Amino acid sequence: MSAPAPRSPLSQARLYLLASASASVLPLVVAVEAAIRGGVDLVQLREKDLDDATLLAQARSLLAVCRAHRVPFIVNDRIAVALELGADGVHLGQDDDPIWQARATLPSGCIVGVSTHTSAELDRALDCHADYVGVGAVFPTSTKTTPVRVSGLADLAPLVARAEEAGVPAFAIGGIDGSNVGQVAAAGMQRIAVCSGILGSDDPEGAARELLRALDS
Numbered sequence: 764m765s766a767p768a769p770r771s772p773l774s775q776a777r778l779y780l781l782a783s784a785s786a787s788v789l790p791l792v793v794a795v796e797a798a799i800r801g802g803v804d805l806v807q808l809r810e811k812d813l814d815d816a817t818l819l820a821q822a823r824s825l826l827a828v829c830r831a832h833r834v835p836f837i838v839n840d841r842i843a844v845a846l847e848l849g850a851d852g853v854h855l856g857q858d859d860d861p862i863w864q865a866r867a868t869l870p871s872g873c874i875v876g877v878s879t880h881t882s883a884e885l886d887r888a889l890d891c892h893a894d895y896v897g898v899g900a901v902f903p904t905s906t907k908t909t910p911v912r913v914s915g916l917a918d919l920a921p922l923v924a925r926a927e928e929a930g931v932p933a934f935a936i937g938g939i940d941g942s943n944v945g946q947v948a949a950a951g952m953q954r955i956a957v958c959s960g961i962l963g964s965d966d967p968e969g970a971a972r973e974l975l976r977a978l979d980s
Contacts, residue, residue, distance in 0.1 A: 769833050769834065769835050770804075770832070770833040770834065773805070773835070773874065773894060773895060773932055774930075774932060775804070776804035776805045776895075776932060776954065777804060777953060777954050777955070777975065777978060778802055778803050778804055778805075778954075778955060778957065778971060778974060778975055778978075779803070779804065779805040779806075779807065779897075779934050779954070779955065779956040779957070780795065780798050780799075780803040780805070780806045780807070780956075780957060780958070780961055780962075780971075781807050781809045781839075781936075781956055781957065781958040782794075782795050782806055782807060782808050782809060782825060782958075782962070783808075783809050783810055783958060783962070784810065784821070786958050786959045786962045786963060787962040787963075788962065788963060788964065788965050789962075789965065789967065791821070791825070791962075792824050792825060792828060794961075794962050794967045795825055795828055795829075795967075796828045796832070797966075797967040797968040797971075798961050798962070798967040798968060798970070798971045799828070799829070799832045799834050800832075800968045800971075801961075801967060801968035801969065801970065801971025801972045801975075802971050802972055802975045803834065803961070803971050804834065804835075805834065805835050805837065806825065806829050806834055806835070806836050806837065807836075807837040807838070807839055807854050807876075807956075808821065808822050808825055808836070808837070808838055808839060809839040809854075809958070810839070811839070811840065815841065815843065815844055818838075818841065818844055819844055819847065819848060822836075822838060822844065822848050822850070823848065826848060826849070826850065829851075835851040835852065835874060836850050836851050837850060837851060837852045837853060837854050837874060837876065838850045838852075838853050838854070839853075839854045839856075840853070840854070840855065840856065840859050841853070842860055842864065842865050842868050842869065843868075845869060845873070846868055846869055846870075850873075851873065851874055852869070852873045852874025852875055852876065852894070853865050853869065853873070853874075853875055853876075854875075854876040854877070854878070854897070855875065855876070855877050855878070856877075856878045857877075857878060857879075857880070857884060861891070862875055862877065862888070862891040862892070862893060863891065874894045874895070875893060875894050876893060876894055876895045876896065876897065877891075877893040877895075877896050877897070878896070878897045878899070878936075879896045879897065879898055879922065880898075880899065880900070880912060880914060881914075881922075882922060885898070885922050885925065885926060888926075888931075889926065889929050889931060893931060894931070894932075895931060895932040895933070895934065896926050896931055896932075896933050896934070897933075897934050897936040897956055898919050898922050898923050898926070898933050898934065898935055898936065899914070899919065899935060899936035899937035899956075900912065900913045900914065900936065900937025900938065901913070901914070901915065901916060901919055901935050901936065901937040901938060901939060901947060901952075902937050902938030902939060902943055903937070903938050904937045904938040904958075904959075905938075905959065913937065913938075916946060916947065916950040916952075917950075919935065919952075920950040920951050920952060923935060923951070923952050923954075924951060932954055933952075933954060934954040934955060934956040935947050935952040935954065935955050935956070936955070936956040939955050939956070939957050939960055939974075940957065940959065940960030940963075940974075941960060941970065941973050941974060941977065944960075944974050944977040944978065945977050945980070947978075948977060948978050948980070953978055955974065955978065957974060960974065961974070
């Protein structure tokens with residue numbers, strides 16, 4: 764399945780939704796579509812514990828929603844699933860397959876994003892020509908099953924700035940919601956990746972709009 768042109772290029776994306784059924788108050792497909800209406804630019808399906816067959820079934824319904832709204836759809840970690848699905852790209856953690864493997868497996872033009880937490884990890888991602896990076900964790904988060912090191916705004920803001928100066932979109936990630944997004948914006952971070960801060964609301968559309976307003980203010 765070929766994707767229509769995105770409604771905005773990756774370089775302009777500001778609000779990245781990390782989609783997980785366990786974090787969603789509403790059925791996940793309903794919540795994701797509402798969040799897109801609220802201004803989400805990019806969607807990643809993040810379901811670490813599902814087997815490939817179950818993940819594919821869930822991903823197909825979300826892919827259809829994203830295609831309808833011309834929003835890129837990214838699969839976390841599973842390069843083979845992204846390939847079979849015809850997703851727009853894959854997101855890799857530090858313990859996942861390397862960027863070169865994703866590039867060698869996926870069709871030309873697919874998005875490859877990488878999670879980074881330190882200056883050295885960011886350097887590697889930039890050297891390997893990641894299409895975007897996630898930088899975190901900014902705040903404590905409940906969406907990870909293993910402990911996550913929280914680096915905080917002061918340490919992470921320079922990494923975000925360095926990636927952006929290199930022309931690589933950098934999304935602040937980790938525990939960001941309506942209560943703290945103003946701090947993120949004040950630190951100079953203008954792109955955010957959010958899970959519970961949108962899906963944990965019974966009004967994902969409104970939650971997405973409020974996050975974007977806070978970034979703008």
